[in-house]
Amino acid sequence: MGSLPCVGCGWCCLDNPCETSHRRYGYVGRCPALTWDAEQGRYLCGLVRDPELGAVVRAEQFVGEGCCAPLNAWRNDVRDRG
Secondary structure, three states, X not given: OOOOOOOOOOHHHHHOXXXXXXXXXXXXXXXXXXXXXXXOOEEEEHHHHOOOOHHHHHHHOXXXXXXXXXXXHHHHOOOOOO
């Protein structure tokens, strides 16, 4: 996918939740599974961390393949966006 690693800025899940999120939570503006981890200073996907869904979500979302929006300004301003 992308050439830069994911920095956990949250843009993808805040701007356009994935299909797994849509199936589980409906069409909401922000994925309810997205959480801010203050210790790591990044957003984490609860769906990826789910023991039952994790493997499927990782495959569907190309987790580990890099950022799909490398020019996104949020990459340089990773913070809790509420």
